[in-house]
Amino acid sequence: MTLLKTGRWITMVGLALLAAVYVRALAFTPLERFQGPAQKIFYLHVPAAWCAMLAMGLVGIAGILYLLLKDPRVDRFGEASAEVGTAFSMVMLTTGPIWAKPIWGTWWTWDARLTLTLFLFLLFLGYLLLRGAVTDPGLRARYSAVLGICGLVLLPFIHLSVYLFRTLHPQPIVLKASAPSLPGDMLVTLLFSFLVFTILYAGFVMQRYALSLLREQAEQHA
Amino acid sequence: MPDVWRHAWLLARKDLLVEFRSRTAILSAVVFTVLVLMVFNFGRDPTAVAAIDLAPSILWVTFTFAAMLALNRAFQLELENQALDGLLLAPVSRSSIYLGKLIANLAFVATVECVGLPLFALFFNVRILPVLAPLLAVLALATVGFVAVGTLFSAMTARTRFAELLLPVLLLPFMIPPLIWAVLATAALLAGRPLSEAAGWLRLLAAFDIVFVTLAFVLFPATVNE
DSSP states (O other), rough: OOOOHHHHHHHHHHHEEEEEEEHHHHHHSSOOOTTBBGGHHHHHHHHHHHHHHHHHHHHHHHHHHHHHHHHHHHHHHHHHHHHHHHHHHHHHHHHHHHHHHHHHHHSOOOHHHHHHHHHHHHHHHHHHHHHHOOSSSSHHHHHHHHHHHHHHHHHHHHHHHHHHSSSOOOOOOSSSSOOOOOOHHHHHHHHHHHHHHHHHHHHHHHHHHHHHHHHHHHHHHH | OOHHHHHHHHHHHHHHHHHHHHOHHHHHHHHHHHHHHHHHHHTTTTTSSSSSHHHHHHHHHHHHHHHHHHHHHHHHHHHHHHHHHHHHHHHSSSSHHHHHHHHHHHHHHHHHHHHHHHHHHHHHOOOOGGGGHHHHHHHHHHHHHHHHHHHHHHHHHHTTTHHHHHHHHHHHHHHHHHHHHHHHHHHHHTOOOOOOHHHHHHHHHHHHHHHHHHHHHHHHHHHHHH
């Protein structure tokens, strides 16, 4: 089975499971006492944010590996991961305001985490723009590796700022020093959603990778 | 290691000499700074917003844009007559090329800031003299941070299409953390708050500088090696 087909299958499975996440979140997870139904978006927003961060992290690691190995496959993976990461940051940045309007009373606020995730999105866009602006494949791979590594290093500074500034954004409730402070049912739904989003990420990246491979082959034929 | 510094200094001196002989870029950057400061003055309602509330942001937005002009110039200079190839063929290490460019860019931006800061104090009636030393420290630390990243990125964007546009797009996300800290530190200083309030931001700026100068130094060879 080719990579494209495998990727397509994984994405199909991911999408089917995503429907299951919806069903579980809406029908089989208790309502949050203070936020009511608005809180349900949390099961999409947080995993999407996780995937965007994962994507940026992997773009950076791909950058390091590319500079060490000079392997075009790593570069192709970086490109795929960045594009998929852009999509997930879009999901994060659209679901966030939808939740914030009823809960905070505003679509957007210049809170540290919001601002900096917006910059994560802009970082992805910059990465893709840079790739578009360089024609030579070797040069493009090296440039995007450098930018990816810088982006990866910027992330800890982003996290640092989240803790240093007064913030409206809910603090982490699962990945923190003490035990997760989420009721069991909600935690299961959230973790299930994390898994599904990660599967979707893998499926999308595999398809995107196969696509660049095909494009490169087509260019060689032409 | 001494060789690296010597070569870096030679390169920086070459860049600055070219700059000093023509003076177009530095003059444009200074005039640009003055104009941006003036535009900001007309962009606010003096009866509604006190100058001191806006002053830190105005100062940093102006310097950010001015730095961008300087950074675009750094490697554009080397594209004419394939000067960059000559530079790469010269028996100097890639790292000293980066350091040289960094020093020249820092000198360029520092010159612009030296003209911009008194004008800023004059235009917005801000008393900077009592806090001059810590303010200069904030300026220096923040400038080093974004010029370090900017020098690395301008080496990449110079050889792409839309270089002038691409550099700000890539660089601004990296400028934001130091910019936020610098604005907060400047605001604390100008408001006459105790030094200890700005010290935390200064420490963060210093951490950013150390991390990104090192990173850019290590990554630079990858942007120019053929």
